[in-house]
Amino acid sequence: MEGYRLTEPRYEAMNYRRCGRSGLLLPEISLGFWHNFGEAADPDRCREIVETAFDSGITYFDLANNYGPPYGSAETMFGWIYNRSLKPHRDEILVATKAGHDMWPGPYGEWGSRKNLMASLDQSLKRMQLDYVDIFYSHRPDPQTPLEETMQALVDIVRQGKALYVGISKYPPEMAARAYAYLREAHVPCLVYQGRYNMLERTHEDEILPQAAAEGVGYVAFSPLAQGLLTDRYLNGIPEDSRMRHSNFLNESVLTPELLTQLRAWNDEARAEGFTLAQYALRWILHRPEVTSVIIGASSVKQLQDNLKAIR
Numbered sequence: 001m002e003g004y005r006l007t008e009p010r011y012e013a014m015n016y017r018r019c020g021r022s023g024l025l026l027p028e029i030s031l032g033f034w035h036n037f038g039e040a041a042d043p044d045r046c047r048e049i050v051e052t053a054f055d056s057g058i059t060y061f062d063l064a065n066n067y068g069p070p071y072g073s074a075e076t077m078f079g080w081i082y083n084r085s086l087k088p089h090r091d092e093i094l095v096a097t098k099a100g101h102d103m104w105p106g107p108y109g110e111w112g113s114r115k116n117l118m119a120s121l122d123q124s125l126k127r128m129q130l131d132y133v134d135i136f137y138s139h140r141p142d143p144q145t146p147l148e149e150t151m152q153a154l155v156d157i158v159r160q161g162k163a164l165y166v167g168i169s170k171y172p173p174e175m176a177a178r179a180y181a182y183l184r185e186a187h188v189p190c191l192v193y194q195g196r197y198n199m200l201e202r203t204h205e206d207e208i209l210p211q212a213a214a215e216g217v218g219y220v221a222f223s224p225l226a227q228g229l230l231t232d233r234y235l236n237g238i239p240e241d242s243r244m245r246h247s248n249f250l251n252e253s254v255l256t257p258e259l260l261t262q263l264r265a266w267n268d269e270a271r272a273e274g275f276t277l278a279q280y281a282l283r284w285i286l287h288r289p290e291v292t293s294v295i296i297g298a299s300s301v302k303q304l305q306d307n308l309k310a311i312r
């Protein structure tokens with residue numbers, strides 16, 4: 001491929017973990033497209049991040065219908081990169097997308113109806129220029145739609161060949177239990193649960209992690225660096241090019257003096273052990289056997305490379 005450095009042996013630098021009781025191995029570090037891959041992003045910089053990831057053994061790329069901004073643009077960016085770099089390697093990568101959050105206007109553009117999931121995945125496949133995704137997620141629980149409808153849509157999507165595996169994200173434990181049971185019964189077992197888990201957000205330790213392990217479902221941790229808080233990004237002020245300055249999802253008000261004191265203490269511990277705070281925070285999560293992978297975000301190749309050194 002033009003401009004693409006194929007670095008061998010790419011797989012030796014990464015560790016792979018079995019995703020629950022499935023045949024699928026996930027890299028310990030995966031790459032997410034929530035931020036940094038929207039319409040305003042430089043395509044060549046995005047391509048360099050993805051190529052560096054793949055060349056470092058990252059095989060799992062995590063997307064959703066509405067990642068951007070605007071909605072859909074991260075999938076479009078992925079499609080552009082896929083065609084230039086990854087297409088000859090389709091069978092070496094896992095591409096995931098999701099539906100359930102706000103996506104298009106009107107009553108069918110979000111939540112967990114069969115209508116939303118089916119239409120959304122068709123749109124995602126077009127934007128990404130793919131025939132199928134490896135993992136399709138219900139992005140959030142829908143308190144109004146019968147769970148059976150959402151789960152049957154996931155089952156049928158697999159039967160149609162549009163996804164190989166399915167997962168759920170952010171479901172509370174009792175809904176997750178019903179989802180696991182439904183999918184197992186339908187012979188499309190839930191591959192993976194995707195949830196927020198990091199040194200600052202440990203709620204899932206109580207129920208979700210042990211439940212997933214007991215059910216044979218893998219667990220992937222999103223925002224493992226708490227959107228950048230668990231790095232050296234904010235230890236000495238708020239950089240102009242940071243997510244805290246540019247995104248509504250990370251508010252300056254979270255950066256309290258108490259949090260900064262905690263982050264600095266963890267940073268000192270990390271340095272004493274020869275790690276950056278980001279590497280330390282990723283190792284902390286990967287220490288747990290229930291966790292299959294951490295899905296990081298990165299706004300530069302340098303950040304990605306820093307994070308990859310968490311695995312030594």
Ligand SMILES: NC(=O)c1ccc[n+]([C@@H]2O[C@H](COP(=O)([O-])OP(=O)(O)OC[C@H]3O[C@@H](n4cnc5c(N)ncnc54)[C@H](OP(=O)(O)O)[C@@H]3O)[C@@H](O)[C@H]2O)c1
Pocket residue numbers: 031032033034035036062063139169170194195221222223224225226227228229231232233241242243244278295296297298299300302303304306307
């Ligand atoms: N299922 C869900 O509902 C859900 C929700 C959220 C996320 N996710 C998934 O999880 C993925 C990751 O989420 P996230 O982006 O919040 O992950 P994260 O890894 O916690 O945060 C990534 C951000 O941290 C900063 N960063 C990363 N590495 C750094 C380093 N070494 N040094 C300094 N700063 C560093 C960068 O911020 P700057 O931009 O400031 O440089 C980067 O954009 C998403 O892309 C998505 O795929 C899923």
